[in-house]
Amino acid sequence: MNKQKAAVLISGNGSNLQALIDACKQPDFPVEITAVISNKEEAYGLNRASEAGIPCHVIKHGNYATREAFDKAMHEQLLHHCARIVCLAGFMRMLSPWFVAQWQGRMLNIHPSLLPAFKGASAVRDALNAGLRETGCSVHVVTDEMDAGEVLLQAKVPILPGDSEESLHQRIHAQEHRIYPQALKMLALKLVQGA
Ligand code: GAR
Numbered sequence: 745m746n747k748q749k750a751a752v753l754i755s756g757n758g759s760n761l762q763a764l765i766d767a768c769k770q771p772d773f774p775v776e777i778t779a780v781i782s783n784k785e786e787a788y789g790l791n792r793a794s795e796a797g798i799p800c801h802v803i804k805h806g807n808y809a810t811r812e813a814f815d816k817a818m819h820e821q822l823l824h825h826c827a828r829i830v831c832l833a834g835f836m837r838m839l840s841p842w843f844v845a846q847w848q849g850r851m852l853n854i855h856p857s858l859l860p861a862f863k864g865a866s867a868v869r870d871a872l873n874a875g876l877r878e879t880g881c882s883v884h885v886v887t888d889e890m891d892a893g894e895v896l897l898q899a900k901v902p903i904l905p906g907d908s909e910e911s912l913h914q915r916i917h918a919q920e921h922r923i924y925p926q927a928l929k930m931l932a933l934k935l936v937q938g939a
Contacts, residue, residue: 747776748932751827753818753835754782758789759917760833760854760924765796767925774932779825781818783837799825805837815843828935831928832886836865841888851886852931854924856916858898859884863891868913877903879912881920883927896927 747768752761761780767773780793780800793800801821808814814837822830832853844851857867858880864870871879880900887893899919903912 745772745774747774748828748935749778749826750775750829750831750928750932751779751781751822751825752777752793752831752833754780754787754789754833755784755836756787756789756834758787758792758833760920761789762792763921763924764831764833764928765792765798767928773925773929774936775829775928778827779821781821783814783835789833811838812840812842815840819843819846829928829931830886831924833924838890839886844886844888847886849885850931850935852883852896852924852927853886853891853893854920855882855884855891856913856920858882858900859891859895868916869909872903872907872909872912879903879916881916881923883924885931896930897923899923 752764754761765777768775768777777798780798782790782802783805785802790800803817805814808817828850830847830851855867857871859882862870878900880898882895882898884895885893899922901915901919
């Protein structure tokens with residue numbers, strides 16, 4: 745099978761990266777991960793990538809004078825690894841309009857809310873504080889506007905009495921790990937058909 749090459753950008757634990765790695769191990773999954781990039785050297789997801797034999801790179805945003813200079817360094821690595829798709833998996837940096845334009849229609853993000861509700865970095869806490877009975881997660885196409893691109897897949901997660909941010913986020917994670925590989929597959933098949 746001719747697989748599409750994808751790279752995954754992370755900043756932390758990388759449990760979604762792990763879900764993508766596991767999915768890509770299936771012979772009939774239409775994607776292979778050719779690189780993992782982290783902006784943090786302590787990100788545990790780097791261990792997951794190494795264990796899976798995937799080349800990984802730390803590109804520290806602090807070493808670059810501008811957001812765009814940092815993004816250009818990432819972009820070079822992505823091209824070096826022949827990536828045609830980029831997956832943001834807990835990558836906690838805003839991307840420059842330049843970078844977003846390079847990957848238009850080819851970059852996905854996983855976000856822990858039922859978008860358009862609760863955009864931003866504290867989505868799980870915000871949903872809990874809102875006193876709702878349900879939240880969830882979304883995989884969306886990345887556009888210039890934060891957490892606002894076309895939603896490909898969503899999953900609902902109940903908010904239970906006594907939930908803490910951690911317990912709720914744990915249940916959200918379980919759904920993220922289910923829908924992110926599905927959405928990646930959808931995008932890869934769409935790109936193949938459009939090619
Ligand atoms: C995930 O829950 C993801 O939805 C969230 O960070 C977590 C990363 O977990 N992303 C955002 O909040 C983006 N705004 P992971 O490192 O274990 O995959």
